[in-house]
């Protein structure tokens with residue numbers, strides 16, 4: 001009797017250890033209110049910008065596209081088996097967090113910078129980074145300004161309110177000891193057009209935003225982006241706190257696009273790589289190891305994302321390089337294996 005109690009204690013202790021080491025247990029039951037509601041609705045509720053070329057932008061027929069839009073399309077491919085099953089909610093910078101908290105949207109994929117305050121105070125969770133950015137300035141070429149060293153006291157700067165942009169500008173000008181006039185707008189097109197009409201000496205936002213907005217100014221060649229980058233703006237998708245399964249689904253829907261690029265899987269070769277004997281290919285494409293089941297999905301989730309949306313490199317090329325918005329090399333947004341800082345935890 002004593003012996004069998006001892007055995008049971010040992011067995012119990014061993015399984016505790018296994019669980020503690022993360023080796024025990026299966027997927028467990030996966031209960032997500034957001035996932036259930038999304039399936040019931042038949043679409044992903046996606047918060048996007050009010051129009052930012054390359055990131056989230058609607059054409060005349062109301063079709064949304066961009067690298068942020070593709071995060072929501074990836075989630076739809078993962079959970080609803082169809083990347084088209086997304087409803088887009090255009091949100092200004094000022095409105096975006098309230099809209100997410102009020103459940104008007106379930107994913108916010110809108111050039112949003114991950115900061116401590118937003119992470120800690122708003123009841124939200126940033127799931128990753130889909131574009132590493134930094135803030136810059138655009139000025140008219142005719143101004144003769146070549147760098148921020150040419151800034152002078154009393155200058156006016158157009159930008160958007162409710163952004164990190166506004167805060168970084170204040171810090172930057174304080175460091176320079178320059179008084180300036182903030183010309184703030186809730187809508188990005190108003191900030192851009194007011195600058196375009198010559199009513200501000202400079203326009204400031206994330207450098208990707210400057211590149212995108214420059215393309216829609218009446219005469220893009222009449223403006224230059226100054227060389228300085230004054231901040232770190234890691235942009236990424238956000239979800240509400242409190243639904244860890246949904247959080248994981250959104251996080252890994254982004255991660256699998258990046259992992260696919262790293263392992264050479266794209267929308268064109270995913271089918272043939274299903275029979276690859278590379279274990280990484282098998283995991284990503286759902287042939288082995290139940291990655292999808294662990295997320296509370298099915299194992300084809302990654303395959304669907306890659307074939308319907310593309311890997312990260314394909315998405316980047318299509319929306320940012322081929323569109324002419326950021327035609328040069330990817331810089332920080334290159335994979336870590338190619339000298340950039342795009343790096344995701346392993347899909348295993």
Ligand SMILES: N[C@@H](CCC(=O)N[C@@H](CS)C(=O)NCC(=O)O)C(=O)O
Nearest residue numbers: 049050051093112113163164188209
């Ligand atoms: N990344 C910054 C700035 C984001 C931001 O909203 N920028 C403006 C200027 S490019 C914008 O996206 N406007 C588009 C819109 O409001 O629809 C932040 O998270 O605060």
